Amino acid sequence: MADTETNVPVCEVVDTLSTGVLVKRRLARMRACNERDAKGKVCAGHLKRWYFFGEEVAGKFGKDAEIYRCENCKTLYLPNGEETPRTGTLSY
Ligand SMILES: [Zn+2]
Known part of the structure; x- marks a missing residue:
């Protein structure tokens, strides 16, 4: 049985919230979720900026x-530290 998705990089799991929600570190330029479900299928959901996290997340990450x-x-997902922030002045 060939698994064509074995090359999908794995994200570092940073934390697990009390609700069981995983907190992972994004890979550079990553836009889709690579979490796998119980059957091993990749989620591939869209990653969207999220502002409505509760006190637990705020306490851990600010x-x-x-x-x-x-x-x-x-x-x-937390942003990848290797990515250049979009804010500020870019030097060429
Ligand atoms: Zn997902």
């Missing part, structure tokens, strides 16, 4: 944290 959430499985 109330102004940059948090992304999969719109499908609700897994949370």
